[in-house]
Amino acid sequence: xxxxxxxxxxxxxxxxxxxxxxxxADRMFFQEDLLGLGVIPTNDLALLVxxxxxxxxxxxxxxxxxxxxxxxxxxxxREDAEKLQNLNPDESLVYxxxxxxxxxxxxxxxxxxxxxxxxxxxxxxxxxxxxxxxIKSVHNVKYPSRKMYMLAGxxxxxxxxxxxxxxxxxxxxxxxxxxxxxxxxxxxxxxxxEVPSPDHGRxxxxxxxxxxxxxxEEKQYLPFAARYEGYPTVEMITSAVNESGITxxxxxxxxxxxxxxxxxxxxxxxALNNGQYYKAIKNPEAxxxxxxxxxxxxxxxxxxxxxKHLPKNGMTEAPCGQCPVFNLCSPGGAVSxxxxxxxxxxxxxxxxx
Amino acid sequence: MTSxxxxxxxxxxxxxxxxxxxxxxxxxxxxxERLTLPRLKFYSRLTDRQVHHGLAAMIQHHLVYHYTSxxxxxxxxxxxxxxxxxxxxxxxxxxxxxxxxxKYAAKVMSxxxxxxxxxxxxxxxLPELRSSKPMTNGINHDEEAPDVRNxxxxxxxxxxxxxxTALASHGYIMRVREAHLQSPADNWLDAERTVSSRPDIKSLxxxxxxxxxxxxTAELVAERTDGDLTRGLIFNGLPRGIKRKxxxxxxxxxxxxxxxxxxxxxxxSGEEGEEEENEEQENDGSEDEDGYDxxxxxxxxxxxxxxxxLDVALRNARFIELAAIDASAMTAEVYGCLLRRIEYQTSRxxxxxxxxxxxxxxxxxxxxxxxxxxxxxxxxxxxxxxSIGPMNPSQKTNRLGKRPMTNGVNGNDNDHEEEDPxxxxxxxxxxxxxxxQPPYNLTSLAQIGGLSTWRIEFRRLARKLRxxxxxxxxxxxxxxxxxxxxxVLHAKGKLDEKRLQEITMxxxxxxxxxxxxxxxxxxxxLQEVPRDAQRQPSKTIYLWYYDPDRICGxxxxxxxxxxxxxxxxLNFERERxxxxxxxxxxxxxxxxxxxxxxxxxxxxxxxxxxxxxxYLGALARLDDMVAVFRDY
Numbered sequence: 001x002x003x004x005x006x007x008x009x010x011x012x013x014x015x016x017x018x019x020x021x022x023x024x025a026d027r028m029f030f031q032e033d034l035l036g037l038g039v040i041p042t043n044d045l046a047l048l049v050x051x052x053x054x055x056x057x058x059x060x061x062x063x064x065x066x067x068x069x070x071x072x073x074x075x076x077x078r079e080d081a082e083k084l085q086n087l088n089p090d091e092s093l094v095y096x097x098x099x100x101x102x103x104x105x106x107x108x109x110x111x112x113x114x115x116x117x118x119x120x121x122x123x124x125x126x127x128x129x130x131x132x133x134x135i136k137s138v139h140n141v142k143y144p145s146r147k148m149y150m151l152a153g154x155x156x157x158x159x160x161x162x163x164x165x166x167x168x169x170x171x172x173x174x175x176x177x178x179x180x181x182x183x184x185x186x187x188x189x190x191x192x193x194e195v196p197s198p199d200h201g202r203x204x205x206x207x208x209x210x211x212x213x214x215x216x217e218e219k220q221y222l223p224f225a226a227r228y229e230g231y232p233t234v235e236m237i238t239s240a241v242n243e244s245g246i247t248x249x250x251x252x253x254x255x256x257x258x259x260x261x262x263x264x265x266x267x268x269x270x271a272l273n274n275g276q277y278y279k280a281i282k283n284p285e286a287x288x289x290x291x292x293x294x295x296x297x298x299x300x301x302x303x304x305x306x307x308k309h310l311p312k313n314g315m316t317e318a319p320c321g322q323c324p325v326f327n328l329c330s331p332g333g334a335v336s337x338x339x340x341x342x343x344x345x346x347x348x349x350x351x352x353x
Numbered sequence: 354m355t356s357x358x359x360x361x362x363x364x365x366x367x368x369x370x371x372x373x374x375x376x377x378x379x380x381x382x383x384x385x386e387r388l389t390l391p392r393l394k395f396y397s398r399l400t401d402r403q404v405h406h407g408l409a410a411m412i413q414h415h416l417v418y419h420y421t422s423x424x425x426x427x428x429x430x431x432x433x434x435x436x437x438x439x440x441x442x443x444x445x446x447x448x449x450x451x452x453x454x455x456k457y458a459a460k461v462m463s464x465x466x467x468x469x470x471x472x473x474x475x476x477x478x479l480p481e482l483r484s485s486k487p488m489t490n491g492i493n494h495d496e497e498a499p500d501v502r503n504x505x506x507x508x509x510x511x512x513x514x515x516x517x518t519a520l521a522s523h524g525y526i527m528r529v530r531e532a533h534l535q536s537p538a539d540n541w542l543d544a545e546r547t548v549s550s551r552p553d554i555k556s557l558x559x560x561x562x563x564x565x566x567x568x569x570t571a572e573l574v575a576e577r578t579d580g581d582l583t584r585g586l587i588f589n590g591l592p593r594g595i596k597r598k599x600x601x602x603x604x605x606x607x608x609x610x611x612x613x614x615x616x617x618x619x620x621x622s623g624e625e626g627e628e629e630e631n632e633e634q635e636n637d638g639s640e641d642e643d644g645y646d647x648x649x650x651x652x653x654x655x656x657x658x659x660x661x662x663l664d665v666a667l668r669n670a671r672f673i674e675l676a677a678i679d680a681s682a683m684t685a686e687v688y689g690c691l692l693r694r695i696e697y698q699t700s701r702x703x704x705x706x707x708x709x710x711x712x713x714x715x716x717x718x719x720x721x722x723x724x725x726x727x728x729x730x731x732x733x734x735x736x737x738x739x740s741i742g743p744m745n746p747s748q749k750t751n752r753l754g755k756r757p758m759t760n761g762v763n764g765n766d767n768d769h770e771e772e773d774p775x776x777x778x779x780x781x782x783x784x785x786x787x788x789x790q791p792p793y794n795l796t797s798l799a800q801i802g803g804l805s806t807w808r809i810e811f812r813r814l815a816r817k818l819r820x821x822x823x824x825x826x827x828x829x830x831x832x833x834x835x836x837x838x839x840x841v842l843h844a845k846g847k848l849d850e851k852r853l854q855e856i857t858m859x860x861x862x863x864x865x866x867x868x869x870x871x872x873x874x875x876x877x878x879l880q881e882v883p884r885d886a887q888r889q890p891s892k893t894i895y896l897w898y899y900d901p902d903r904i905c906g907x908x909x910x911x912x913x914x915x916x917x918x919x920x921x922x923l924n925f926e927r928e929r930x931x932x933x934x935x936x937x938x939x940x941x942x943x944x945x946x947x948x949x950x951x952x953x954x955x956x957x958x959x960x961x962x963x964x965x966x967x968y969l970g971a972l973a974r975l976d977d978m979v980a981v982f983r984d985y
Binding site for chain 2: 142165170171173176192193222223224225226227228258259261262265266267270271272281312313314315316317318320321322326329331337338340343347350351
């Protein structure tokens, strides 16, 4: 037994090296796998257990239990093992919990309930781990108020970051708008037939989708027939966006679908055939002009009016529809049609005198 | 309809059209509901004479219902807000009739509108309806036997009769029945009484009897209020007696050739506003030979305007507008032809009295129209090919979007009439298919007996119109972010903030601000779902939702209010300019403004007219909204 005991560190080191060479880093392995490596002489189970235990003690292996209560191990790289060896038991407990949650991160409360540590101890452990740069705090978009941690070396998963559209846990509006604008234009180019020779005079009865009949040279666009199937699909749009270079990261189809849905709600695109194809409502020219106008809308009221793509109705035109004190208005009252100060400006602005 | 602002608006409209006496009686009746004559006199503080005169005239204008109870023999009077409201729509109605059937028809319509209801024989005597055509006669028309047919133009104004026939066949006018003068509720009760005293109903028991009574009563009411004049005047799905001048018994070879097809061409171009000249040419001569449209109408018949039918026509005009936003002019024109065909077979916008609640409304398809019928209607001059792109864009065409399949080489566009008819059918089918596409799905295709027929999902489109109005309002009040939020909520139902944010892709801050301002504006609402009995806020789920029904209701009220405020403002300004206006209204000045008024005054008058027109225009635009929220 004593001789065997003296051989344990040596055998354990051998076992570790064999594991490193034979198993991938993330592979979970069982007793048979270890015996199969042929490091342990005569398949001595007791010896194997001792070796494994010594490796676990040195933090070179992680002991796991499968759902069927079988013991299993995972290998830990040496550099990580060194980190772990420097930790005190509480810290390593916390570290393991955080490690086990991988890229999705874990809430401080959850760590507390799983480790059973007191809050002050836990805080200290988290602080020291963070100080050693082993873990980092992450911002979860779903629970913005929760303090979450994950290993420093990991990138947060999509669930945590909220997908491609979030930067540091905040929705990146500019990014979304630029991609959305690009998509609308790209789809629009494929949803309208551009008349090859715009100098033909006989098309003047045609209207563009904007309803404007500008005399200046404007490209003519025609809708495709209903059975047309050349509208872009999600895959086409995704690859177009990724090739365009407007995104620093490669966007996945799910993210693009999310954006496309949003564009549909904006009535910029329509989904055909249950989302198989997307078609733009406006033709490329109209899309371009409306996007070019966008930055000016903040300070320019007139442009803001043009921006509105919906037709107006009686309520939005008449002064009453926009009146802030409409509810108070009654004949003979403090606010009354007789004393109304909105009618005159309305008349003079629309009649021009 | 009898809300505060609606009542106010109706009274204002009546005052505007008929003066103070009517308005006084009407507002009293609205305030106290049903009144007997003595009570009415008492409340309105009018003299006997005034009340009698007023009521008699108002009954003729259908502004007041009256009902004499069989039990006590007392006559009750009741306001009719529906027809009071329709006063505001008279301008639109005249415009529509003029578009469809020409100036003279509009004149006839205006005479009927002006009179409320009138017997045909009375219309014959009206000088303004005779003057349009030089008639050299001094004979009293009322002496004519009613069966005088066709031919002698000196004895009976055939133009009036053909126009009336045209109006009747389009369903724009209807026969007045006694039941029309009683309120719908009275009619129902009356009918119910009659039905339940019938022996076959009495023999039934319990629930069965109830059902039978309801069913039979509905039938009886429909029978009693039926004023339909289109029966027997619809021929092949088209109304007879389309606008034409008398004495033009034309018949060029071209027309006869078309007639052989058994079709009526040319009606489709009515919307272009090209007036009688054109249409007269296009009408086929068959009717003249058969003498349908010159068969006079019964002079004793009393006619009035058929508002429900006109609503259908106005609604169709609205759909065409909707189509024209995105589609080309040609597509809209094809759509117009389809809608016209459908209009002839649709007597009212919907079957139920109230607009059904969102989601509780079954689809009600319009009458299906055969593709071939539409093909016949579409103006043969209309160029259909240039407005749809080719199926395969890589295949370059030398013509403007002309699909290569039509004919690869024909460079000129003047020969459409010589085109293969099958090809043209296909073109029109293409246009209709284009309309069937989202987002509006303005048409829908149905295969009936192997034939392609097209129809309209009226209820869904009417709903769409309502939503568009609401969206317009949302955008103008809360911005385009709100528009997205509202659309998401409408499509998905109730959502909590997180999910809502995921779909709308808006930052929390913007989203919350928008939601809060919309909530205070009454456009969205919050539902609390507590997860425990204590209803703690931290353990409560908050769901945002959007209820179009409720918003429609409140916007409708707001619209009534805005209309009445606009009218009040106009009245106020009239009052302010009273002295000047009275001068222009003087009998010697009127019509001779140039002679009697100074340049400054003329300019002032011009401006005043522009202002007045602006107010009335705003009123008409608001009425468009009321129509969408209430009538379609």
